[in-house]
Amino acid sequence: MTDPSPLPGADHARHAEPTIEDVAAAAGVSIRTVSRVLNKSPKVNAQTRERIEAAIAALHFRPSLRARALAMRRSFLIGLIHNDRNALVLDSIQRGIVSVTAEQGYELIVHSTPLAGDAAIADVIGFAGRSRVDGLIVLPPISGVAGLAGALDGAQVPAVAVSSVPLDGFAGVILSDERGAGAQVARHLLDLGHRRLGLVNGPTTMASARERRAGFIGEAAGTADASVAETAGDYGFASGMAAAQALLAGPDRPTAIFAANDIMAAGVLKVAARMGLGVPDQLSVVGFDGSMLAQMLTPALTSVLRPFDAIAAAATRHLIARIEGTALPAPFHPTLAIVPAETTGPAPKS
Amino acid sequence: MTDPSPLPGADHARHAEPTIEDVAAAAGVSIRTVSRVLNKSPKVNAQTRERIEAAIAALHFRPSLRARALAMRRSFLIGLIHNDRNALVLDSIQRGIVSVTAEQGYELIVHSTPLAGDAAIADVIGFAGRSRVDGLIVLPPISGVAGLAGALDGAQVPAVAVSSVPLDGFAGVILSDERGAGAQVARHLLDLGHRRLGLVNGPTTMASARERRAGFIGEAAGTADASVAETAGDYGFASGMAAAQALLAGPDRPTAIFAANDIMAAGVLKVAARMGLGVPDQLSVVGFDGSMLAQMLTPALTSVLRPFDAIAAAATRHLIARIEGTALPAPFHPTLAIVPAETTGPAPKS
DNA sequence: AGGCTGGATGATACCGGTGTCAACAATGCA
DNA sequence: TGCATTGTTGACACCGGTATCATCCAGCCT
Numbered sequence: 001m002t003d004p005s006p007l008p009g010a011d012h013a014r015h016a017e018p019t020i021e022d023v024a025a026a027a028g029v030s031i032r033t034v035s036r037v038l039n040k041s042p043k044v045n046a047q048t049r050e051r052i053e054a055a056i057a058a059l060h061f062r063p064s065l066r067a068r069a070l071a072m073r074r075s076f077l078i079g080l081i082h083n084d085r086n087a088l089v090l091d092s093i094q095r096g097i098v099s100v101t102a103e104q105g106y107e108l109i110v111h112s113t114p115l116a117g118d119a120a121i122a123d124v125i126g127f128a129g130r131s132r133v134d135g136l137i138v139l140p141p142i143s144g145v146a147g148l149a150g151a152l153d154g155a156q157v158p159a160v161a162v163s164s165v166p167l168d169g170f171a172g173v174i175l176s177d178e179r180g181a182g183a184q185v186a187r188h189l190l191d192l193g194h195r196r197l198g199l200v201n202g203p204t205t206m207a208s209a210r211e212r213r214a215g216f217i218g219e220a221a222g223t224a225d226a227s228v229a230e231t232a233g234d235y236g237f238a239s240g241m242a243a244a245q246a247l248l249a250g251p252d253r254p255t256a257i258f259a260a261n262d263i264m265a266a267g268v269l270k271v272a273a274r275m276g277l278g279v280p281d282q283l284s285v286v287g288f289d290g291s292m293l294a295q296m297l298t299p300a301l302t303s304v305l306r307p308f309d310a311i312a313a314a315a316t317r318h319l320i321a322r323i324e325g326t327a328l329p330a331p332f333h334p335t336l337a338i339v340p341a342e343t344t345g346p347a348p349k350s
Numbered sequence: 351m352t353d354p355s356p357l358p359g360a361d362h363a364r365h366a367e368p369t370i371e372d373v374a375a376a377a378g379v380s381i382r383t384v385s386r387v388l389n390k391s392p393k394v395n396a397q398t399r400e401r402i403e404a405a406i407a408a409l410h411f412r413p414s415l416r417a418r419a420l421a422m423r424r425s426f427l428i429g430l431i432h433n434d435r436n437a438l439v440l441d442s443i444q445r446g447i448v449s450v451t452a453e454q455g456y457e458l459i460v461h462s463t464p465l466a467g468d469a470a471i472a473d474v475i476g477f478a479g480r481s482r483v484d485g486l487i488v489l490p491p492i493s494g495v496a497g498l499a500g501a502l503d504g505a506q507v508p509a510v511a512v513s514s515v516p517l518d519g520f521a522g523v524i525l526s527d528e529r530g531a532g533a534q535v536a537r538h539l540l541d542l543g544h545r546r547l548g549l550v551n552g553p554t555t556m557a558s559a560r561e562r563r564a565g566f567i568g569e570a571a572g573t574a575d576a577s578v579a580e581t582a583g584d585y586g587f588a589s590g591m592a593a594a595q596a597l598l599a600g601p602d603r604p605t606a607i608f609a610a611n612d613i614m615a616a617g618v619l620k621v622a623a624r625m626g627l628g629v630p631d632q633l634s635v636v637g638f639d640g641s642m643l644a645q646m647l648t649p650a651l652t653s654v655l656r657p658f659d660a661i662a663a664a665a666t667r668h669l670i671a672r673i674e675g676t677a678l679p680a681p682f683h684p685t686l687a688i689v690p691a692e693t694t695g696p697a698p699k700s
Numbered sequence: 701a702g703g704c705t706g707g708a709t710g711a712t713a714c715c716g717g718t719g720t721c722a723a724c725a726a727t728g729c730a
Numbered sequence: 731t732g733c734a735t736t737g738t739t740g741a742c743a744c745c746g747g748t749a750t751c752a753t754c755c756a757g758c759c760t
Contacts, residue, residue, distance in 0.1 A: 017479065019746055030710045035748060045708060062479050066416045066425060067746035070715050075416060080460075084441065091437035091462070098462045107481050110430075110460045112441070112448045129367065129412045131457050237646055266646040273648045293646065296587055296616040298623045369716055380740045385718060395738060417716035420745045 018059040026055040079133035080110045083142040088291040089308045096312030128157045135319045160319045164208040173318045181336040182215025189256040193347035198254035200233040200243040240267025262287035280345030299342030368409040376405040429483035430460045433492045438641040439658045446662030478507045485669045510669045514558040523668045531686035532565025539606040543697035545576045548604035550583040550593040590617025605697045606634035612641045630695030649692030
């Protein structure tokens with residue numbers, strides 16, 4: 001059949017994986033027909049199909065992702081971009097992504113960039129071009145970098161952001177009620193009798209942080225004698241401590257503090273301890289994310305649980321649908337629920 | 351040159367990335383010569399090389415990883431396998447890996463398996479076969495699964511374990527002095543005057559945990575009136591709490607507890623707080639890993655710092671050297687140093 | 701019976717690179 | 731000047747799949 005040329009360079013092949021040709025020979029058909037079976041084409045005789053499937057099983061044949069990718073001009077690779085140094089939830093997110101990619105025939109390729117700003121954009125575009133991913137999943141905080149979505153769009157790379165709210169340029173895939181969650185927290189604290197509230201904001205560049213703030217402040221405004229003292233935070237531990245120090249310095253310090261993520265809340269707890277403030281007796285604290293950190297802190301942190309694995313899975317499904325041009329799934333509305341733990345209690349009498 | 355056949359199926363190409371052929375045309379050479387430049391072959395005239403490199407730069411050409419992979423029968427993909435649900439350090443590890451893969455022309459592909467035991471082995475082998483990775487990096491705890499190394503070996507997949515000590519079947523790539531670190535912890539506590547020591551072990555199936563224990567107990571044995579009470583742990587938070595409850599129940603409770611990782615140490619702190627034991631006044635606690643959790647706890651946890659990013663980078667370098675058949679780098683000996691924080695202090699008088 | 705129709709299958713080009721080997725020019729040496 | 735040698739370069743097959751198109755074979759119609 002083929003040219004009887006001596007095979008060149010000897011066979012230093014490590015894998016010796018069977019190829020589609022081996023399957024075709026075993027089943028007595030052409031490779032094209034095997035290919036049809038692999039792609040579930042309906043135009044194959046039932047008996048032929050069975051014969052081929054038997055051969056595939058017997059040989060433990062797995063089609064080479066890269067040969068297929070080359071021919072189809074698609075890589076079946078989904079890229080994940082992250083640059084968070086405090087990625088408490090990275091594991092859940094990857095688990096959620098892989099659960100979907102595995103069932104849809106994709107693989108997850110990860111790029112963790114140490115850069116920020118425009119350099120990060122260049123790095124991401126370079127990664128996408130190099131690895132030829134079919135699509136990209138972008139995590140905060142890099143997903144909030146201005147211009148990233150536009151750059152990806154320009155490079156024709158489908159991308160979704162694992163973000164709770166629509167991000168500039170990114171499609172709104174996950175629509176969680178951050179505002180409502182912020183309101184829930186305020187309501188929880190108000191119901192416990194707190195009136196002087198403290199807020200440690202997330203980065204104001206992030207829409208989700210702004211939403212949480214709006215919900216929290218809006219709910220508090222509904223109670224006449226309630227007030228909110230705000231401080232800036234950047235989701236980092238140090239910023240949580242700094243914010244707490246600022247909030248707790250004066251005489252009319254808040255009796256409850258809401259931090260926009262668990263990490264900053266941990267910083268608040270540390271400052272409270274140093275100041276000798278009992279939690280929750282003298283100060284209540286609420287975090288956000290429901291990460292494992294919340295449970296591991298002492299006292300256990302009251303926090304708003306976000307189902308990261310489900311969120312990541314939904315983002316992945318959306319991305320794959322976009323890549324394949326199939327019907328887009330409806331936006332995913334995760335439930336954000338406050339999980340009361342040990343850091344919230346009735347407001348002190350004083 | 352080529353057949354003037356009408357291009358089929360129209361061009362629904364999304365990327366429109368330039369190919370090696372475009373570069374060759376722009377530089378007025380054959381694709382083979384461009385390929386030589388890409389592979390840094392010395393057999394190219396300096397002027398020709400410059401011309402080609404200029405064309406590459408002008409066209410923003412990036413060679414397609416998958417075409418190259420197909421031709422070279424290598425994927426340039428390195429797989430990372432993890433199954434830890436409490437991956438506090440996953441981020442550092444991925445950052446360390448990517449810092450090396452990026453500079454060596456590889457990409458990182460991640461598989462997170464929800465399975466355990468033999469099913470996990472099958473899952474990993476399936477992943478390796480499907481994605482055709484050139485090599486695999488395996489994280490604990492799945493790296494400790496009996497038979498995994500053998501299975502990978504049988505499948506001809508080069509693999510390294512990011513493990514501190516030689517693991518059954520895996521090459522000893524990282525050789526950290528876990529025993530010495532365990533001894534350091536004991537010494538620290540003995541120097542502070544503690545004599546009744548508690549130990550929350552890691553899984554006894556893990557060599558690194560056994561080493562830490564041996565070092566800790568060995569060092570304590572050198573002090574006549576010192577004693578060590580041991581309990582079992584599985585690196586999980588709940589097991590840390592359970593162990594602490596067991597250790598602290600009796601009348602002659604230890605005045606210092608060493609937990610084999612930070613997560614279990616957090617559990618110990620929580621139990622101590624519930625029992626009203628002041629830390630470090632009545633009880634000292636030491637963790638292991640030096641994760642960000644240690645700093646975020648209150649009081650800040652004394653822990654043994656492990657440079658996970660450097661460890662992961664070293665493992666990656668070793669793996670790539672194995673893949674490419676170049677000289678293996680010397681085993682990496684990371685320094686494990688105890689970082690005193692707020693959870694250790696002088697033994698109580700009593 | 702002959703032509704038409706549609707389903708099943710195969711031959712062959714192609715995806716974008718690399719490996720092999722031959723062709724060719726320039727150089728060194730006798 | 732003739733010839734071997736070295737340095738550059740290109741033609742072509744190939745990696746393992748998929749896409750296009752042609753072919754073959756029944757079954758059906760007039």
